[in-house]
Amino acid sequence: xxxxxxxxxxxxxxxxxxxxxxxxxxxxxxxxxxxxxxxxxxxxxxxxxxxxxxxxxxxxxxxxxxxxxxxxxxxxxxxxxxxxxxxxxxxxxxxxxxxxxxxxxxxxxxxxxxxxxxxxxxxxxxxxxxxxxxxxxxxxxxxxxxxxxxxxxxxxxxxxxxxxxxxxxxxxxxxxxxxxxxxxxxxxxxxxxxxxxxxxxxxxxxxxxxxxxxxxxxxxxxxxxxxxxxxxxxxxxxxxxxxxxxxxxxxxxxxxxxxxxxxxxxxxxxxxxxxxxxxxxxxxxxxxxxxxxxxxxxxxxxxxxxxxxxxxxxxxxxxxxxxxxxxxxxxxxxxxxxxxxxxxxxxxxxx
Amino acid sequence: xxxxxxxxxxxxxxxxxxxxxxxxxxxxxxxxxxxxxxxxxxxxxxxxxxxxxxxxxxxxxxxxxxxxxxxxxxxxxxxxxxxxxxxxxxxxxxxxxxxxxxxxxxxxxxxxxxxxxxxxxxxxxxxxxxxxxxxxxxxxxxxxxxxxxxxxxxxxxxxxxxxxxxxxxxxxxxxxxxxxxxxxxxxxxxxxxxxxxxxxxxxxxxxxxxxxxxxxxxxxxxxxxxxxxxxxxxxxxxxxxxxxxxxxxxxxxxxxxxxxxxxxxxxxxxxxxxxxxxxxxxxxxxxxxxxxxxxxxxxxxxxxxxxxxxxxxxxxxxxxxxxxxxxxxxxxxxxxxxxxxxxxxxxxxxx
Numbered sequence: 275x276x277x278x279x280x281x282x283x284x285x286x287x288x289x290x291x292x293x294x295x296x297x298x299x300x301x302x303x304x305x306x307x308x309x310x311x312x313x314x315x316x317x318x319x320x321x322x323x324x325x326x327x328x329x330x331x332x333x334x335x336x337x338x339x340x341x342x343x344x345x346x347x348x349x350x351x352x353x354x355x356x357x358x359x360x361x362x363x364x365x366x367x368x369x370x371x372x373x374x375x376x377x378x379x380x381x382x383x384x385x386x387x388x389x390x391x392x393x394x395x396x397x398x399x400x401x402x403x404x405x406x407x408x409x410x411x412x413x414x415x416x417x418x419x420x421x422x423x424x425x426x427x428x429x430x431x432x433x434x435x436x437x438x439x440x441x442x443x444x445x446x447x448x449x450x451x452x453x454x455x456x457x458x459x460x461x462x463x464x465x466x467x468x469x470x471x472x473x474x475x476x477x478x479x480x481x482x483x484x485x486x487x488x489x490x491x492x493x494x495x496x497x498x499x500x501x502x503x504x505x506x507x508x509x510x511x512x513x514x515x516x517x518x519x520x521x522x523x524x525x526x527x528x529x530x531x532x533x534x535x536x537x538x539x540x541x542x543x544x545x546x547x548x549x550x551x552x553x554x555x556x557x558x559x560x561x562x563x564x565x566x567x568x569x570x571x572x573x574x575x576x577x578x579x580x581x582x583x584x585x586x587x588x589x590x591x592x593x594x595x596x597x598x599x600x601x602x603x604x605x606x607x608x609x610x611x612x613x614x615x616x617x618x619x620x621x622x623x624x625x
Numbered sequence: 626x627x628x629x630x631x632x633x634x635x636x637x638x639x640x641x642x643x644x645x646x647x648x649x650x651x652x653x654x655x656x657x658x659x660x661x662x663x664x665x666x667x668x669x670x671x672x673x674x675x676x677x678x679x680x681x682x683x684x685x686x687x688x689x690x691x692x693x694x695x696x697x698x699x700x701x702x703x704x705x706x707x708x709x710x711x712x713x714x715x716x717x718x719x720x721x722x723x724x725x726x727x728x729x730x731x732x733x734x735x736x737x738x739x740x741x742x743x744x745x746x747x748x749x750x751x752x753x754x755x756x757x758x759x760x761x762x763x764x765x766x767x768x769x770x771x772x773x774x775x776x777x778x779x780x781x782x783x784x785x786x787x788x789x790x791x792x793x794x795x796x797x798x799x800x801x802x803x804x805x806x807x808x809x810x811x812x813x814x815x816x817x818x819x820x821x822x823x824x825x826x827x828x829x830x831x832x833x834x835x836x837x838x839x840x841x842x843x844x845x846x847x848x849x850x851x852x853x854x855x856x857x858x859x860x861x862x863x864x865x866x867x868x869x870x871x872x873x874x875x876x877x878x879x880x881x882x883x884x885x886x887x888x889x890x891x892x893x894x895x896x897x898x899x900x901x902x903x904x905x906x907x908x909x910x911x912x913x914x915x916x917x918x919x920x921x922x923x924x925x926x927x928x929x930x931x932x933x934x935x936x937x938x939x940x941x942x943x944x945x946x947x948x949x950x951x952x953x954x955x956x957x958x959x960x961x962x963x964x965x966x967x968x969x970x971x972x973x974x975x976x
Contacts, residue, residue: 433911433912433943433946434912435912435915435946435948438910438912438915439912439915442912442915442916442917442920443915482889485888485889485910485913485942486889486890486891487924487927488910517868517889519870519871520870520889520890520891520894521889537836538833538836538837538868538871538872539837539871540837540871543871559789559836559839560784561784561785561786561789561790561793562836564786564789564790564793564794565793566793569793573838576838591836592784595784595786597786
């Protein structure tokens with residue numbers, strides 16, 4: 275059990291002396307120390323080098339004082355391990371051989387995470403050792419729908435038409451694809467937990483592009499199986515989907531311990547809809563880190579007040595942006611700690 | 626008063642014999658007849674040629690049987706009339722001289738719509754004449770925030786960081802920009818109504834990128850003034866923002882007659898939040914037009930049932946996609962008419 279178990283306690287919706295905080299993409303380009311490592315290698319090679327991945331994973335713990343480490347990796351690596359050819363360019367990730375036909379789906383393997391994705395487990399084991407139980411370690415995967423969308427589109431898209439047409443025109447084939455993805459990702463989550471992850475987050479980055487009816491059919495059942503996989507290994511699961519404010523109740527139905535919020539909804543509004551049976555994570559606009567300190571502090575305080583002291587993990591509502599000043603991120607972490615302690619003291623002092 | 630006044634009646638939330646339907650971007654690239662006109666000229670020249678703009682505006686009325694025409698134009702033309710240099714390329718609209726400084730804002734003019742945007746009024750007058758009161762004619766503008774975002778970014782963006790930094794770092798300057806935009810757009814709406822528009826729609830395409838607090842400060846007050854401008858000319862106003870499901874109550878607070886929904890929320894959920902004091906428009910996923918007919922019909926029926934018969938304008942939840950088959954759009958319009966009549970008959974027959 276990590277000495278700082280704030281995050282795990284919040285996942286159980288038990289009281290904590292202060293609100294835990296971590297930052298999506300906290301190991302990333304906004305940190306000069308990260309850029310120094312990246313200058314020596316490309317992004318995918320960094321993901322696949324356990325020593326370097328562990329090094330950048332630890333950076334924000336030491337530099338910012340966040341209450342968790344999240345393993346440095348990429349949600350598309352399991353798709354590569356399934357047999358697709360992954361590359362990254364300025365426009366984002368790209369698959370040279372996208373999924374379009376029955377033969378494409380048939381060709382996909384269900385990789386053994388301790389073989390084809392062994393570098394992830396190695397990075398987790400190394401990080402876990404170097405963390406020495408200072409803070410919990412988060413593992414993660416993408417959601418089956420999000421990975422399927424990348425695999426079907428092959429690259430970036432505005433409207434996900436190709437993905438939706440695949441679901442609408444080839445539903446049986448799509449189910450086969452989702453089945454393979456879900457098995458792959460469930461195995462990956464279980465392996466990550468066995469390699470040292472104390473909890474996991476599932477990113478359904480594109481789930482919010484689906485209508486509620488399509489989300490119920492094409493994302494929800496598969497997300498539930500990933501949550502089950504984490505629970506089978508005794509680890510809590512956080513579920514985060516961008517632009518999915520209308521889907522929050524459904525996300526909670528997966529049995530996830532915590533539902534992540536993007537910045538488009540006030541935490542109290544989300545709480546009122548979700549009830550006390552699930553935690554919430556978030557949700558400061560990443561652009562708020564460009565506000566003057568006093569206005570940033572006011573927004574942090576507002577977020578803490580609206581979210582309440584129990585079952586809340588502070589985070590941004592999306593990944594931290596590369597132009598962010600690291601001092602602003604450090605300021606945010608420090609303020610979350612101080613303000614959340616102060617709010618608890620005020621609350622305790624009120625009869 | 627148009628002979629087919631279903632849309633205007635629905636805006637007043639009075640009963641109609643069937644649900645009115647039109648389609649965002651209904652005059653557009655999915656129609657071969659539109660492409661034939663576009664083959665002779667570029668997009669911006671088409672917008673600025675009243676005869677051609679009127680011709681393509683009328684096409685979907687004649688080809689699809691929709692219950693309204695919407696003038697063919699572009700939300701960025703007022704920004705060009707204010708003095709920016711607008712061009713369109715494959716990546717979308719582009720301003721060579723984006724707004725970055727006090728001098729940039731000071732340089733912006735407030736154009737006279739009957740002079741610098743005279744082609745819009747001409748197109749409306751021509752269309753109105755050729756429509757011969759068959760169906761109502763819709764005028765439109767973008768929202769001040771949406772235009773400001775385009776003008777500040779200069780081109781496409783993923784995270785609107787430059788726009789938000791402008792608001793956060795130069796709030797006084799941003800207010801000056803929004804003031805000029807609001808005056809320009811209010812004048813444009815009033816001129817469009819005087820030129821023949823029976824109602825207007827305001828598109829806040831990027832409003833949903835703002836946190837609720839930022840939306841309250843940087844979009845809502847200006848939207849309210851545009852709604853007031855339409856009402857001052859006696860025309861109803863529809864307000865549509867993409868990805869803005871958490872902002873619907875605020876959109877209704879502008880006094881808009883109808884709030885547009887994107888496809889991410891069920892109409893009954895939106896109704897429950899908005900109450901009976903405002904109409905709703907939408908909200909089939911544009912990708913649903915790629916479903917087999919029977920599944921498409923089931924979704925249309927579901928949308929009609931959830932929205933209810935009064936104060937609902939059927940539409941897509943976003944613009945129709947260029948690869949859409951025109952027959953599918955025609956099928957949708959015909960099914961909305963037939964199914965909504967049938968639902969009213971069933972409802973009337975039920976004690």
